[in-house]
Each structure stands twice: as C-alpha cells, then as structure tokens.
Amino acid sequence: MNKPIYKKWWFWLIAVFIICAIAIATGQEDPKEQAEPEPSNVAANEDEPNEAVDAPSQSKEVEQQTETGKTESETQQQNNQANNDLVQITKSGGLGDPKSIIEKNYGNDENEPDSGMSAYKNKSLLVMYYDDIAFNVTLYTEGSTKEEALGEANAIMPTDAVKVKEYKADENRDVIQFESEGLANQLKGFYDGQDDLKPGTFIAIVKHDDKGVYAVIIAAGDNP
Structure with missing residues (x-):
C-alpha cells in the first residue's frame, strides 16, 4: 500500500516552505502599514500651529490698514472743508484771500x-x-x-x-x-x-x- 501523502517527506518540506514564505511576507507588510501614518501625522501637527499663528497677524495688518485709510480719508475731508470755508473777503482780490x-x-x-x-x-x-x-x-x-x-x-x-x-x-x-x-x-x-x-x-x-x-x-x- 502507498503511504498517506502527509507521511511523505516532500509533503512536509513543501509545507514548511509555504509557512516560511507566509511569515516573511507578513513580517514585511506589517511595519510598512504602521510606518506610513506616522509621517502624515507629524506633517499635519506641524502645519496646524503655523496657521494658527499666522492668521491673527494677517488680521491685525488688515485692521491697521483699514484704520489708517479711514484716518487719511477723514484728514482729507477736513482739509477740503477748510478750503471750502475760505472765501474772497476783498473787492478785487487781496489781503486774506486764497x-x-x-x-x-x-x-x-x-x-x-x-x-x-x-x-x-x-x-x-x-x-x-x-x-x-x-x-x-x-x-x-x-x-x-x-x-x-x-x-x-x-x-x-x-x-x-x-x-x-x-x-x-x-x-x-x-x-x-x-x-x-x-x-x-x-x-x-x-x-x-x-x-x-x-x-x-x-x-x-x-x-x-x-x-x-x-x-x-x-x-x-x-x-x-
């Protein structure tokens, strides 16, 4: 009678080879899957503080520009009003006239x-x-x-x-x-x-x- 296949020496050799191949493949995949998220998380954490710091600075600059523009506008209006208040106070143009x-x-x-x-x-x-x-x-x-x-x-x-x-x-x-x-x-x-x-x-x-x-x-x- 022929021996069952699991009693043959080459069957166990093939089984051991398959098990080793699976173990090697699994060992290579697991570190890769765990390593990939780490750079992504670090990059995200580095970007977030920069955005939080820069935003108030830009907002402050805009507010300052707005305030400055308003001041210049008011000054110009005051100057225009002052010039409009000046009139001719002589008959033909002379002392006190613009x-x-x-x-x-x-x-x-x-x-x-x-x-x-x-x-x-x-x-x-x-x-x-x-x-x-x-x-x-x-x-x-x-x-x-x-x-x-x-x-x-x-x-x-x-x-x-x-x-x-x-x-x-x-x-x-x-x-x-x-x-x-x-x-x-x-x-x-x-x-x-x-x-x-x-x-x-x-x-x-x-x-x-x-x-x-x-x-x-x-x-x-x-x-x-």
Whole structure:
C-alpha cells in the first residue's frame, strides 16, 4: 500500500516552505502599514500651529490698514472743508484771500516759483502767502496822491475793515491800523500763538516821496 501523502517527506518540506514564505511576507507588510501614518501625522501637527499663528497677524495688518485709510480719508475731508470755508473777503482780490481766488482775478503768477513773492498785473501787485492765503500785499501807485492811493488800496483790503488808528512811522511812511473779523477767520493760523496781537489786525503802510505816493503795503499784523 502507498503511504498517506502527509507521511511523505516532500509533503512536509513543501509545507514548511509555504509557512516560511507566509511569515516573511507578513513580517514585511506589517511595519510598512504602521510606518506610513506616522509621517502624515507629524506633517499635519506641524502645519496646524503655523496657521494658527499666522492668521491673527494677517488680521491685525488688515485692521491697521483699514484704520489708517479711514484716518487719511477723514484728514482729507477736513482739509477740503477748510478750503471750502475760505472765501474772497476783498473787492478785487487781496489781503486774506486764497491764492486760487487771487489768480482767478489777476491771472497766473508772473514771478518764478522760488522767488518767495508772487507778482500780478505786470508786477504792479506783489503778494506774499501764508498757507496759500495772502498776508502781505504791495500795490505800486506811481506817484499818486494819498487819497488816490488809498482809494486803489481799498479794493485789496478786507471789506469789513474798521480803522483803529493812524500815525506817522517816519518821514516817508504813514501807517493806518485796521481790524477785520473776516481776516481773523481767513488767517487763523497766522494769528494763533501771537498773544500780544489781536486776530484780524492789519496795517496799511503808505510810502511816499517828493513825487507823491509810490506804494501802499497792506499787511497782517501791526508792525510797520
């Protein structure tokens, strides 16, 4: 009789070979399956803190930009409103008037931009500005009488001017002091901080020689 197959030597040899092959295959697969999730978990844990830290920083920057933009907008609106409050306070353009109004009446500046003084009407009218508001105006009158010169100068003085006093500064200069509420409003920055000077005070300096009055200077302040 033939021996049962499980009693044959080659049967057990094959069985042992199969068992070893299965054990080897299982041993190789298990570490791989366990090792794969670990890098994934580490990467996920590293990314999450970065996102949590970066997000508030970006939000803060946006808030700062928004606040800055709002501040600039409000400042611009205030400047525009301040400019809109400035009006012409003389008959033809002069002391206390904005540069834009003066040049609308007389045309463009005839002097160089860096000259420090603007000129109009063939340089017969010279203007100095404080924050683009005329605070010193010189009118050349070419040997006219005092009455004629002051008549011309009246058009470049504030229309609400009230005479305070008149005196002689020296042999060739007569001074007339005025006050103007309109000028005080237009040149507020000029008068602020000058405690000894009443806002709106200005003078007309009449300059003359033996040929008559040759110039009238209208200037904010009281110092001839």
